[in-house]
Amino acid sequence: MTTGTAMTPELIAQHQLTPAEYAKIVAILGREPSYTELGIFSVMWSEHCSYKSSRLHLKKLPTRGPRVVQGPGENAGIVDIGDGYVIAFKIESHNHPSFIEPFQGAATGSGGILRDIFTMGARPIAVLDSLRFGRLDDPETGPRNRRILAGVVAGIAHYGNCFGVPTVGGECLFEPCYDGNPLVNVLALGVCRKEDIFYAKASGLGNPVIYVGARTGRDGIHGASMASAEFTEESKQKRPNVQVGDPFMEKLLLEACLEAMQTGAIVGIQDMGAAGLTCSTCEMGSRGGVGIEIELDKVPQRATGMTPYEIMLSESQERMLLVAEKGREDEVYAIFRKWGLEASEIGVVTGDGKLRVRHHGEVVAEIPNRELADEAPLYDRPHTTPLRRAPMEAPALPEASVQEALPALLAAPDICSKRWIWEQYDYQVRTNTLAGPGADAAILRIKETGTSVAIATDGNGRYSYLSPREGARLAVAECCRNLATVGALPVAATNCLNFGNPERPEIMAQLVEAIEGMAEACRHFETPITGGNVSLYNETLGEGIFPTPVLGIVGLLKTGPPVTIPFRNAGRAVVLLGGVGGCDEIRFGGTEYAKEIVKQLWGLPPELDMEREKRVHEAMRAIVAEGLAESAHDLADGGLAVTLAECSFGPAEIGAQIDIDSDLRPEILAFHEGASRILISTAHPKRVAAIAEKFGVEAPVVGVTIEKELEIRQRGVTLGCWEIGALRAAYERALESHVR
């Protein structure tokens, strides 16, 4: 093999490989790498593909459970939902591309995660998006942030709507720290019969390696490495690194792959996502303990004169690699032809465990698969105390008016209705969406069985900045609470860890503590992590984002009419399951009230007693199972008052009159975000109380539903009284006015 290009320190540094990493490459190969090999190592050993900074700590997460069929390490996690069916799901980030080119960045993010799902043989039935943007109204950065928001939403809508998967939920929050670094995390979920699961594993010496889907172009070269570096002014020049998505092509790929899988002629299959052809070949080879030899001349190409380096590193979208059973290739080709797709045999499975790449017959790369795919450097990066600049002590709280604060909070970007976003998504296609955007948890019925899947995403950067450990625990708890609110039992989780530069010990400390907090909570709530994604280097010009661990948790429930948020009838008892809760001023510092009214961040996130939280969930599920909850909504951002308002925004505009016996300061009572609380309206308060007692959970009746108004009193003194229509207008119109 001719190696050609000289390996200078500059070239190695350009590939974001350290001298030590380069030495390891030389040791593996027993020689200097060729230019193509250097490129291959650089993407496979990038942070994005290798998790070299996080792997050590990710091992702390629980990954096994009675329903887990496939944990981390495959394209998606798989969970048994009974009756012979499984769901495949995973969340992934596309933060960096979405900053550079919002529409295509977000679109291809959706495309990538959808391929991860149908690669496993599952038909995608839902997408959720967890988004973070900078301030929309900032004079300097606002216009750009609004453009990013509009582009990201349009990109997700374009891809999902055309592909034919409903986008059923998610969250969207705003902080200055995301000004130069938006977060776009997309979760996809699919369903299939248990015996139809496919794995990304090559096997069978002599079996053909087949390339299907879009042609390879020069787009997206080094996307994975880009996602593994901080942003600088130069990053804006990296637009060609962002790929362009074609959801129609992906839809054809979906149908063709699922149909081809049914023939039984496919041995293994993997999508070409980050690091494209490189990643799919060496990972499939490594998992199967075999070698793969390919000839690049046979790879369908969009551009002329592409070099081996470019072909191996291209991240062109909508491509799949599969291994078929020798002699049955024609069955596979016939199906791809039917769907108008190109399929080409580009190589063969070999017995030597190596990835061998030829170009015009000449070997241009020869690397052992296992070392390349699984033996990437592993770093125990130093970590100290998590970065935080917020004070612990509360400032002197200003004179409070609950009356004025509630409409202001309802119009705040984090809290206000996200209708402007989700109406751009088709959230119903496939007619499984029993509860969609705006609900505590989305609910998808599985038509083939009597089971429905509930799913929610959560993650609070403010909480996690104040305490990464507690923030991560709270995210797990809230997600599980969302599921319990609709009566679902949480069964498994996926995570997306969005952090800054891990080479800074105080950022690394954020990551370590968040993972440990998440591990603890996932164990407690019995929601093993079955896969996910780590996105590091979320920094622009040296400023990191808030540590933002995002959780996606799935739960199961019996198919039936869903419990929804709005109060439905006047004269019903309003029960606060979990009680009013306590909160001191320190624990008030991460709330939306602190952010929007006090305009500061301090202290610690709300306290969480995981034992009590779990009992609240158990009680809630029992209440739903007995059909006692006419409506239910969990308390989260904005606390009790915001929750009450949201419950009042049903078509009938039923509000409530609430009187609470508490000696908390009025604004703390109304707006604290203490965990473990769910607001229920019921015609059967005694039966609800009996269930709550059985689980050892407080469940005071705090008021009664009434028509057209919401009134909150504390020991008989009115803190605020509002006409529902006016509150609703503030809530519904805010985002659109922020976006303009």
Place this chain on the structure above:
Amino acid sequence: MKFGVIVFPGSNCDHDAFYAVSENLGQKAEFIWHDSETLGDVDAVILPGGFSYGDYLRCGAIAKFSPVMAAVRKFAAAGGPVLGICNGFQILVEAGLLPGALIRNRGLKFICREVRLRTETTNSPFTSAAHVGQVLRLFIAHGEGCYYADEKTLDELEAEDRVTFRYLDNPNGSLRDIAGILSRERNVMGMMPHPERASDPLMGSSDGLTVFRSLLGAGVRA
């Protein structure tokens, strides 16, 4: 009765239409691949929603050239009922089986939302089970659903009682609030809202079944 659901590359409401007429309505249904030159023995044809050929050129502009469309024309000419939903409506318009055009929504954004429709005529195989003035709650999900035609065509549609549904709160700027129209022979209907998504009470509304039930009543092939 047997429904044929046409599948174009990029159709994505095909399974939903199939499920609505088979599971919710309890009739026979089969998928018909776009390159089929015949429709077999179906009694009614549904062109489902989706993004045929990605809708990259103009919605429905490529699908009209699919081989199956010749069979659909023949079927329609013989009086067979043809229902185009969303992208199916766009295809029927492009194919010239219905007049007018569907252009970008007034707000230039895709909209997924529940809308209320007023039934304008019951003199059709798609609305005979409704009564005039009956309000149906159905979902729309489209980016290009603004119905447009010249004044003369609009007048003609109204004079000939060919508007089947109008929006009560026009979401997309459709002229004269038009949500659904008939061919002159009244056996071809296009509508932007999705009756198949409102065919199961679990999904929040079963008003859409009215459209399919009407076909059942009228469902003898001419």
